[in-house]
Amino acid sequence: MINTAWTRRSFDSLQKRGQIVSERQGIRFSLPVLFLFLALSLLCLIPWACVSAEDGVGETNAFAVVLGIAQDGGFPQAGCQKPCCESAWRNVDSRKQVASLAIVDPISNQRWIIDATPSLPAQLHALNQVGKPKAKGPLLDGILLTHAHVGHYGGLLHLGREVMGTNGIKVLAMPRMKVFLETNGPWSQLVDLNQIEIEKIAAGQLLTLNERLSVIPFLVPHRDEFSETVGYQINGPNRRILYLPDIDKWEKWDVKIEDLIEGVDVALLDGTFYAADELPGRDMSEIPHPFIVESISRFKSLPMAERKKVQFIHFNHTNPLLNAESSESQAILSAGHQITQEMDVIGL
Numbered sequence: 035m036i037n038t039a040w041t042r043r044s045f046d047s048l049q050k051r052g053q054i055v056s057e058r059q060g061i062r063f064s065l066p067v068l069f070l071f072l073a074l075s076l077l078c079l080i081p082w083a084c085v086s087a088e089d090g091v092g093e094t095n096a097f098a099v100v101l102g103i104a105q106d107g108g109f110p111q112a113g114c115q116k117p118c119c120e121s122a123w124r125n126v127d128s129r130k131q132v133a134s135l136a137i138v139d140p141i142s143n144q145r146w147i148i149d150a151t152p153s154l155p156a157q158l159h160a161l162n163q164v165g166k167p168k169a170k171g172p173l174l175d176g177i178l179l180t181h182a183h184v185g186h187y188g189g190l191l192h193l194g195r196e197v198m199g200t201n202g203i204k205v206l207a208m209p210r211m212k213v214f215l216e217t218n219g220p221w222s223q224l225v226d227l228n229q230i231e232i233e234k235i236a237a238g239q240l241l242t243l244n245e246r247l248s249v250i251p252f253l254v255p256h257r258d259e260f261s262e263t264v265g266y267q268i269n270g271p272n273r274r275i276l277y278l279p280d281i282d283k284w285e286k287w288d289v290k291i292e293d294l295i296e297g298v299d300v301a302l303l304d305g306t307f308y309a310a311d312e313l314p315g316r317d318m319s320e321i322p323h324p325f326i327v328e329s330i331s332r333f334k335s336l337p338m339a340e341r342k343k344v345q346f347i348h349f350n351h352t353n354p355l356l357n358a359e360s361s362e363s364q365a366i367l368s369a370g371h372q373i374t375q376e377m378d379v380i381g382l
């Protein structure tokens with residue numbers, strides 16, 4: 035798969051740091067070696083000895099980690115016998131989980147996830163590999179929901195009596211989303227049994243997660259059958275991330291996406307479909323998303339520094355970006371954008 039520059043490097047260096055720190059405990063530095071080490075550290079030539087301004091991931095800095103990159107149906111998708119999913123049915127390693135982003139604070143050992151996807155079991159396991167929960171703390175410090183489409187909240191069922199039977203996991207949801215969960219089974223049972231505690235959030239209102247981290251939900255136009263749809267801006271001590279996996283079309287929004295990109299360091303944006311011809315026989319106007327070709331053309335007048343912030347996510351099983359070797363994947367990189375990969379770490 036494609037290495038997405040600094041995010042992948044950050045994850046590797048994060049892992050490496052853990053190893054090196056434990057190796058160091060058994061090493062006794064001689065004086066000259068110690069001086070050399072200090073000099074290299076000051077010059078930032080030892081990767082784990084300083085926080086790169088580029089990736090923003092330090093030993094104690096908070097970070098986000100990508101837990102999934104696929105559209106609601108995952109990859110491969112149920113019932114698909116077409117060439118798009120053929121290799122993923124054969125090869126477990128090429129399968130992709132549904133789009134979700136975790137926020138981790140290594141100082142307080144707190145973890146939040148954006149959206150509870152049908153891939154939740156594997157995603158919680160993956161999250162445990164990069165950020166352990168507090169010994170006696172809750173499984174998660176909060177689940178921030180974007181909207182009531184199956185890939186974004188269906189995983190809440192794993193919190194129920196039949197599976198984990200959690201106790202008061204905090205779910206942060208917009209007003210309609212909250213009412214939807216409270217008044218429709220089986221979700222209402224999670225509320226009745228206090229397996230989840232839903233806290234109402236408001237669009238445009240800063241939500242403090244802890245003294246270092248906050249998020250701002252913002253409304254976007256989408257097929258809002260059961261709930262509003264929001265994206266999130268995530269604010270860390272050093273950097274900001276935009277997470278917007280689902281929107282109908284950029285032009286339908288009274289906000290200029292370019293303005294939001296300008297205010298953040300990394301923007302994970304709806305990349306559901308690459309182009310209009312992707313679902314032969316289906317009316318694409320019923321499931322509108324900004325086609326990636328439209329986004330590329332819209333963003334092409336932006337300076338390279340802005341284009342570099344844009345990473346696509348939420349890929350439909352038909353999307354050629356799921357294949358790193360495709361010409362479309364190369365076109366994204368040539369345009370200056372990134373293709374989000376699972377377990378990418380983004381410093382906050």
Ligand SMILES: [Zn+2]
Nearest residue numbers: 106183185280
């Ligand atoms: Zn979706």
Ligand SMILES: [Zn+2]
Nearest residue numbers: 114118119351
């Ligand atoms: Zn398919």
Ligand SMILES: [Zn+2]
Nearest residue numbers: 181183256280
């Ligand atoms: Zn949706």
